[in-house]
Amino acid sequence: MDLSEKIRTVPNFPKEGIMFKDITTLLQDSVAFRKAVDDIVEYFMQKDLHFDKVVSTEARGFILGSVLAYEFHAGFVPLRKPGKLPAEKIKQEFKTEYSTDAFEIHKDAVKEGESVLVVDDLIATGGTLKASVDLVEKLGGKVNGIAALVELTFLNGRDKVKGYDICSLIKYDKE
Numbered sequence: 001m002d003l004s005e006k007i008r009t010v011p012n013f014p015k016e017g018i019m020f021k022d023i024t025t026l027l028q029d030s031v032a033f034r035k036a037v038d039d040i041v042e043y044f045m046q047k048d049l050h051f052d053k054v055v056s057t058e059a060r061g062f063i064l065g066s067v068l069a070y071e072f073h074a075g076f077v078p079l080r081k082p083g084k085l086p087a088e089k090i091k092q093e094f095k096t097e098y099s100t101d102a103f104e105i106h107k108d109a110v111k112e113g114e115s116v117l118v119v120d121d122l123i124a125t126g127g128t129l130k131a132s133v134d135l136v137e138k139l140g141g142k143v144n145g146i147a148a149l150v151e152l153t154f155l156n157g158r159d160k161v162k163g164y165d166i167c168s169l170i171k172y173d174k175e
Contacts, residue, residue, distance in 0.1 A: 003039075004170045006032040007150060015098055019175050021150050023060060023121050036169055037064070040147045041071050043167040044117070049144055052114040053077050055136055057103065057121075057128055058084075064149060065119035072117065077110060079103040079132055090138055094131035097124050097155060105135045112140035123151040123168055126160030133161055 006026035013020040026032050044051075051074040056065025058080050069076035082091060082102050093102040110116060118132045133143050143164055151157065151168035154175065158166060 001032060001035055003032055003036055003149075004172075007170060018098060021122060021152070021172065023149050026149065027063060036149055037067050037071065039169055040064075040068060040167055044072075044145055044147075044165075047145075047165070049117075049165075050115055051117040051144065053110055053141065054117045054119055055079060055105070055110065055132060055141075056119040057132060060121035061119050064121060064147070068117065068119055068147065074117070077105065079105055079135065090135060092131040092135045092138075094127035095125070096127050101128075103128075103131050103135060105139065107139065110136055110139040110141035114141045115144045116141040117145045117147060118143055119147045121149050123148045123157040123166070124155045126155075126157030129157065130160040133164065 006029055008022040008025040010020040010022050051072045053075045054065050054069035055077040056062050062078060066076050082104055085104050085106055088107045089104040090107060091102055091104045116136045120128055136143050146164050146166045148168045150170045153171050153173050
């Protein structure tokens with residue numbers, strides 16, 4: 001199955017000139033969704049990696065991240081937009097291809113030395129991933145993998161997280 005056929009491209013969203021890659025069409029397809037999850041699990045299982053926690057980004061990243069946490073018998077940690085977490089937290093700002101934003105994580109969400117898989121729905125400029133990795137490492141976690149459904153390779157997002165093992169299932173080399 002070609003998972004890229006399950007992704008819808010929406011022109012000019014969220015602003016003029018952006019060709020938004022909509023993963024909801026893949027998620028709606030039970031066979032494609034299962035294949036995507038299985039492919040990511042297989043990628044990391046072949047490397048014999050164990051994860052204590054899966055840290056995932058709001059909001060679409062939660063969908064994939066929570067399922068992967070279940071599959072890896074790991075805890076799930078949500079990275080939230082500012083003001084959404086109730087307990088003591090730390091914050092990391094970042095830039096995307098069309099905005100500036102921030103994530104917060106509870107200070108007790110990742111323990112020193114825990115193995116972490118960072119999950120997002122899409123890798124674009126790498127700002128979201130870099131912020132996610134930075135938050136995990138500030139808490140003492142070790143990022144042993146990064147997973148995403150989609151990667152926009154022409155935006156060079158991997159450059160911001162060099163040295164990490166990255167699994168992206170669907171790659172777009174041009175807009």
